[in-house]
Amino acid sequence: MLDWLYTAIAWVMKQWHALFSTFLDPAGGITWALSIVMLVVTIRVLLFRLFIKQVKSQRAMQEIQPEIQKLRKQYGSDRQGFSEAMMKLQKERGVNPLAGCLPILPQIPIFLSLFHVLRRLRPGAEGLYSWDGTLTDQAAKAELFGAPISSSFNMAGEKAEALLALDGVSWGSIRTVALTLMVIMCATTYYTQRQIMARSGPVEGQAAMIQKLMLYGMPISLFVTGFFFPIGVLLYWFTNNLWTLGQQFYILRKMPPPNSPAALAKKAAEKPAIDPKALAPKPGAKPVRTKGGRPATPPAPAAPASDATANGVSGGTTGGSNGMAPPSTGGSSASGAGGSSPANRGKRKRR
Secondary structure, three states: OOHHHHHHHHHHHHHHHHHHOOOOOOOOHHHHHHHHHHHHHHHHHHOHHHHHHHHHHHHHHHHOHHHHHHHHHHHOOOHHHHHHHHHHHHHHHOOOHHHHHOOHHHHHHHHHHHHHHHHOOOOOOOOOOOOOHHHHHHHHHOEEOOEEOOOEOOOOOHHHHHHHOOOOOOHHHHHHHHHHHHHHHHHHHHHHHHHHHHHHOOOOOHHHHHHHHHHHHHHHHHHHHHHHOEHHHHHHHHHHHHHHHHHHHHHHHHOOOOOOHHHHHHHHHHOOOOOHHHHOOOOOOOOOOOOOOOOOOOOOOOOOOOHHHHHHHHHHHHHHHOOOOOOOOOOOHHHHHHHHOHHHHHHHHHO
16 A cells, blocks of 8 residues: 555665765665665655744744633633633634644654665565665665664564675674664654754643653653664664754754743844934934923924014003003004004194
């Protein structure tokens, strides 16, 4: 059923092997080891966009954690109501909890396919999938530090007899290389999980328990199952861990967890610096006060009155200062303003 996937994995390794064979020994262990390494690189490059979606999904989940805590307090023991409210919140914010598993799910069948291909390798076997008989025989006999990449710590049957019959191959060399790779694989897996915890930020409750289980349980389970993995599979897992470490280091620098010291420092560094001189008032200009203080500028003076109005007001003020009422011509402001006309001046002369 999965022959198409086995063929695809074998075809990718075949292409990289053909490339490295142009300047390396086609039957050499280093050539096949590099083919496995580049298989990891090929797969991880194709999955890089899924990894970015995973990181964004984790960031979005961290941003809505305060609201989830409020919902948990609001619903209390009503788990069904809390679940429905949380799903509604996630839908409104566009958060997909399953996005965190996107990069992991495709790697599982790829890992199993490589395990299946390398497990079937043995000297003298017929061509496998996209490999011919010569290529299959070369892959079966390719040695890495004296151990064939198709061998494992615990192997038996015809395959073990055929591999141990090769020159320079012994149980000691196979188990030494396999055990060394197992220890390195488990150590890098542990450190990778530590990085994942740092990337996802602090969590509480059930999520914290799952993180601890992954932190310690995964390396232990890999060490136990590593006794049955071919050396090529151990090399694949080790290379995959190295890629993950480098990728997460890059992401933690570019996209640190929200409210972490690195995120706050990055936000402060990206904020444009303000020159104090730009806030100072220009020479001759009055300083602008903030809202709530005194007005920045005094109220504008009244516009100067016309000559006629000025004379009328002046006359009235003078009369008022002498204790006499100003002359009135029927109470009209126009008549008062016209007190300085020639007709009025003639009346005053006759008086």
